[in-house]
Amino acid sequence: MLRIKIGIIGVLFIFMSCENQEETSFNTIPIHVDENDFKDHLKMSAVFDSIEYLKLDDAWPIGNIEKLLQHNGKYVVLDKGSVSICLYSSNGDLIHRINKIGKGPGEYISIIDFTLNEDHQIVALTSGKLIFYDFSGNLIREIPLKTVYSKIQYINNGQYLFYSPLMKNRNGVLLNEGCAVTLFSLDDGFDCLDTSVDDYFPAIFTEKNLFSKNDSTILFSYTSSPVIYEYSSHLDEKYEFIFSGSSLHQFPEIDYQNFNFNNFLAVLNNDKNITYHRPNLFHNSEWIITNLQNHGRNYFFYNIKNKMLLIGEKLENDVDHFIDYFHPIHVYDNSLIGYVFPYELPDHFRNDSDHSSLFENDNPILIKLALRSYDTGSLN
Numbered sequence: 001m002l003r004i005k006i007g008i009i010g011v012l013f014i015f016m017s018c019e020n021q022e023e024t025s026f027n028t029i030p031i032h033v034d035e036n037d038f039k040d041h042l043k044m045s046a047v048f049d050s051i052e053y054l055k056l057d058d059a060w061p062i063g064n065i066e067k068l069l070q071h072n073g074k075y076v077v078l079d080k081g082s083v084s085i086c087l088y089s090s091n092g093d094l095i096h097r098i099n100k101i102g103k104g105p106g107e108y109i110s111i112i113d114f115t116l117n118e119d120h121q122i123v124a125l126t127s128g129k130l131i132f133y134d135f136s137g138n139l140i141r142e143i144p145l146k147t148v149y150s151k152i153q154y155i156n157n158g159q160y161l162f163y164s165p166l167m168k169n170r171n172g173v174l175l176n177e178g179c180a181v182t183l184f185s186l187d188d189g190f191d192c193l194d195t196s197v198d199d200y201f202p203a204i205f206t207e208k209n210l211f212s213k214n215d216s217t218i219l220f221s222y223t224s225s226p227v228i229y230e231y232s233s234h235l236d237e238k239y240e241f242i243f244s245g246s247s248l249h250q251f252p253e254i255d256y257q258n259f260n261f262n263n264f265l266a267v268l269n270n271d272k273n274i275t276y277h278r279p280n281l282f283h284n285s286e287w288i289i290t291n292l293q294n295h296g297r298n299y300f301f302y303n304i305k306n307k308m309l310l311i312g313e314k315l316e317n318d319v320d321h322f323i324d325y326f327h328p329i330h331v332y333d334n335s336l337i338g339y340v341f342p343y344e345l346p347d348h349f350r351n352d353s354d355h356s357s358l359f360e361n362d363n364p365i366l367i368k369l370a371l372r373s374y375d376t377g378s379l380n
Contacts, residue, residue: 033309037309037310037311038298038311038312038313039310039311039312039313040312040313040314041312041313041314041315041316042299042301042310042311042312042314042315042316043316043318044315044316044317044318044319044324044369045318045319045372046301046308046310046372047287047301047310047369047371047372048319048336048369048370048371048372049319049370049371049372049373050319050320050369050370051317051319051320051322051323051367051368051369051370052367052368053322053323053355053358053365053366053367053368054091054092054365054366054367054368055092055357055358055360055361055363055365055366056075056077056088056092056094056363056364056365056366057088057092057093057094057361057363058361058362058363059093059094060082060084060086060094060097061082061362061363062077062079062081062082062086062363062364063079063080063081063082064079064080064081065077065078065079065327065329065339065364066078066079066080066113067113067114067209067329067330068329068330068337068339068366069114069115069116069330069332070330070332070333070337071116071120071135073089073090074087074088074089074090074095074135075087075088075089075090075092075366076088076114076116076122078111078113078114080110080111082099083099083101083108083110083111084097084098084099084111085097085098085111085114085122085124085133086098087135092366096135096136096137097137098122098124098133098137100137105139105142106131106133106139106142108124108126108127108129108131109126109127110126110127111124111125111126112125112126112127112148112149112150112151113125113149113150113151113152114152115152115153115154115160116154117154117158118154118156120134120135121133121134121135121140122134122135123152123154123160125149125151125152125162126145127145127148128144128145129142129143129144129145130142130143130145130152147164148164149162149163149164149182150163150164151163151210151211152211153211153213153218153220154213155213155218155231156216161181161182161211161218161220161231162181162182163181163210163211163220163222164182181220208278208279208280208291209279209280209281209282209328209329210222210279210281211281212281212282212283212331214283214284214285214331215285216232217230217231217232217283217285218230218231218232219231219281219283219288220281221277221279221281221290222279223276223277223278223279224249224250224251224276224277224278225250225277225279226248226250226277228279228281228288228290248275248276248277248292249271249274249275249276250276251264251267251276253267254267273294274294275292275293275294275298276292276293276294277290277291277292277293278291278292278293278297279291280328282328282330282331282336283331284331284334284371285304286303286304286305286371286373286374286375287301287302287303287304287331287371288301288302288304289301289302289328289331289336292311296313297313298311298312298313299311299312299313299315303374305373305374305375306374308374322349322352322355323340323345323349323365323367325340325344325345326338326339326340326367327339327340331371334370334371334373335368335369335370335371336368336369336371337366337367337368337369338366338367338369339364339365339366339367340364340365340367341362341363341364341365342358342359342362342364342365343362
């Protein structure tokens with residue numbers, strides 16, 4: 001039996017150096033997981049109450065949805081295929097598109113990630129700077145960055161969380177002072193976050209959603225980490241998962257500071273039983289959703305209120321008996337937002353006369369899944 005911490009860490013956002021970090025004590029909630037919890041199929045009705053579908057119009061062809069956020073009923077989409085940020089109405093109509101490739105003010109070579117702040121601004125993370133746009137795509141300001149970050153999450157009051165895998169530059173010096181997570185304030189600059197995030201591992205794949213924000217709560221994890229951190233100024237709990245007959249692999253065989261992708265593949269190919277955390281994090285007050293990898297993804301749903309755990313390779317749509325495959329991309333207003341491209345679905349979905357409009361063009365289908373509530377009151 002192996003103890004694996006999927007921790008909930010409350011953080012006071014104090015600017016401290018790496019040397020002055022202090023670990024906070026937490027109440028621990030054990031969660032017992034058995035290998036029999038891993039299922040081939042999960043009934044969607046255990047997680048979702050209802051499903052709605054929305055087609056994004058084809059005024060601009062979407063190549064790849066890297067990230068989607070919702071704001072005042074509108075959808076903000078990062079399309080890495082065209083290096084654009086697109087704004088859609090609640091009906092799926094394209095309102096505006098930011099596509100400013102170049103080296104001048106407000107321009108970029110690539111968009112790595114983006115977030116939205118409380119000033120109704122789109123904050124684009126690029127390889128050399130943060131670019132602030134309004135929702136019409138007008139440049140507001142820029143802030144230069146001294147290193148490359150792979151993820152960004154707005155907190156509040158001008159503060160942002162950044163993530164960068166542990167990497168060395170050409171001179172062998174650790175970037176970002178060896179901190180996997182940093183806190184940035186527009187007034188105070190960068191600093192290591194006051195937290196015990198110290199088990200670094202490089203980005204071995206295109207990492208998906210490492211940050212999840214819901215109201216004042218932010219979740220964070222990173223590839224192969226068995227830990228999910230929760231950032232809040234008032235939380236003092238963490239979840240400790242106790243596995244029976246199974247474990248999450250953290251790749252101790254790999255030298256993360258001199259990472260070799262072929263060595264990593266050799267580890268996966270030699271051990272068919274390796275299961276590891278490849279975060280695709282989403283949450284609300286009741287659900288934590290992520291992804292476990294074992295020669296394919298496994299959906300991971302954990303209900304905080306009734307301590308129910310659901311893990312499965314495939315979904316069975318017993319809610320409306322239609323689409324049962326999608327890519328989770330965002331949680332908003334107690335609904336999980338997913339998407340799927342028409343070409344990813346079997347032909348029998350296209351022949352459904354009730355949903356024929358969803359297949360009129362090649363742009364993605366957005367799926368809004370209302371998360372089921374099992375609220376039984378306080379856990380105490």
